[in-house]
Amino acid sequence: MAEAPAFFENRTFAEIRVGDTASLTRTLRAQDIRLFAAASGDVNPAHLDRDYAATDRFHGVIAHGFWGGSLISAVLGTELPGPGTVYVAQSLRFLSPVRIGDAITARVTVREKHEDRARLVLDCACLDATGELVITGQAEVLAPTEKIRRPRVLLPEIYLHERGAVWRKLVEAARALPPIRTAVVHPCNALSLAGALAAARAGLIVPVLVGPQAKIVAAARAAGESLDGVAIVDAPHSHAAAEQAVALARAGAVAALMKGALHTDEILSPALVKATGLRTERRMSHVYAFDVPHYRKHLFLTDAAVNIAPTLEEKREIVQNAIDLCRTLGIAEPRAAILSAVETVATKLGSTLDAAALCKMAERGQITCGCVDGPLAFDTAVSREAARAKGLDKGLGRAVAGDADILVTPDLVSGNMLAKQLIHLAGAEAAGLILGGRVPIVLTSRADSAEMRAASCALAQLFVHRGGSVAPAASPCAGAQQTGALA
Incomplete structure (x- = not known):
């Protein structure tokens, strides 16, 4: 996938012609469904409950219909016309379910241009990787009349976690x-x-x-x-x-x-x-x-x-x-990580000596049924990246590093x-x-x-x-x- 440009730039009403088109492609992930549910409050079990979804008419988890609709909104707001667009109306018809792993292309095409209020009517479609239509519709928007160029907003990293x-x-x-x-x-x-x-x-x-x-x-x-x-x-x-x-x-x-x-x-x-x-x-x-x-x-x-x-x-x-x-x-x-401040044995740091001795005890059967390694700092105990960066992902007895x-x-x-x-x-x-x-x-x-x-x-x-x-x-x-x- 090509790297996204650093800036958004719109297309003004005067620049747009009937037949102009724009699109984006997004692959549906399980976390997209959960994020959409969290943002919208739509916790329909057809989208979130695998056991229930397996028994309904689609025989599996499917995306919210408006997840696909939101892709159309994204194209209108970022590509055609882009920043400054005002949504007036949107119709959608849902033809096929979207499932986890489906790559969906949302496409908008200018159908009509009206001088009053710089109004556009656009045909909208979402297609799967085979080209089959999953959503069709029509949007009416007010297009921007002035050129706008803005830095692309960086989205925050989101971690999904169901408490309890x-x-x-x-x-x-x-x-x-x-x-x-x-x-x-x-x-x-x-x-x-x-x-x-x-x-x-x-x-x-x-x-x-x-x-x-x-x-x-x-x-x-x-x-x-x-x-x-x-x-x-x-x-x-x-x-x-x-x-x-x-x-x-x-x-x-x-x-x-x-x-x-x-x-x-x-x-x-x-x-x-x-x-x-x-x-x-x-x-x-x-x-x-x-x-x-x-x-x-x-x-x-x-x-x-x-x-x-x-x-x-x-x-x-x-x-x-x-x-x-x-x-x-x-x-x-x-996997037990014996923690200290460093990953090497240092005579001035007693916790590293204890860590080394505990590893030897485990080797000699004085600690059983587990894998013991140390000394390890906190980062190298829980982060595979940190363990790899310090060369702790190789060698005998290093199964614990990054995976405690x-x-x-x-x-x-x-x-x-x-x-x-x-x-x-x-x-x-x-x-x-x-x-x-x-x-x-x-x-x-x-x-x-x-x-x-x-x-x-x-x-x-x-x-x-x-x-x-x-x-x-x-x-x-x-x-x-x-x-x-x-x-």
Whole structure:
């Protein structure tokens, strides 16, 4: 395709002759249909729902009729007559559907010229690559009488992202399994309680509400929720609620914990006590699961919530926890990028030494069932272009560069910063779990929506059923089932 000129220049009424013609060709893409739907509000399932469209008269997704009409408008506004044209009337007749991949040529031909108000009548047509007419019509416009030459406007880059779609898919995968009994710790505000009850209605959990009963009832009233049939374990305050929830998990009465309206350290304090908490031989760590609009797949990040400055041995277990979670969600060989500021090992930068050691541990079977590489900077972990530019797309063990599933940060501070940047600057949505204990802990933010709380519950439910809530230090790959939940 020839490069578009840098300027628009119109053809004035005086320059135009009957029979003059202009055209443009555009190939319909799936994202064009979604963009047109977003701009127009026309969400007819014939254009957006593949399952429905397969059953209708056209047996597949088709373009909005006025997508083709908009091509005619583009020719009139940019080519003939061009800038300064005023639309007066347009008739269209739709003869054949336009499908994804069709190359459509929109053509206008001057039919009549009228001196009154510099009026033109133009025949309009849209043709497919075989020359078959798909749209015909006629336009009436007021042509410009003065010459106009303007710089061509650069269109913005547009990224299409359906918020919540991946989480709905995750919830649907979890719904096929029995709900897990979950202690919801101190659900004493409307948002945390509503999130737990929404997860229950979705068939993900059977909630056991642990906290001050009067406050839970008040929160239900504020949220407009019913507590009929929901178990409540009365506890005087948030600290006591956390202790009782941990005791329920130790006794096998619940398969998971879920954070309510309390601080993270309040739920972690009793959970991390060696004698009476939830600790196992595996280090407990947090894993974020992100849906990032500009990333081609789910992105996992660890550890941004539990381990402040993990040792090398602790990092090994943090990596393994994340790999185990990814595998229970259907990722056969998760790719873990050990992050630092550079891609080379530097003795003055301790995170690069840890990264190199973790790679060797994976090579020797101390980290299993995943592909581990590092040190990698953030850009070379997630960008194929950056990895290629730095020569990291070649050589043994470079499968991770530019294609990471898991980002392993050097410490909690850097992990927390990166997580918040993804959420607040990149528009990411995050679910998350604490793993490595007797049961997973759904660690939600106090600002999380009910939908995101349900997504975290789906992660926990899939992990309990398909991965097991207690894993050995280096679990064999054969022990993890592939669910396809994120495939």
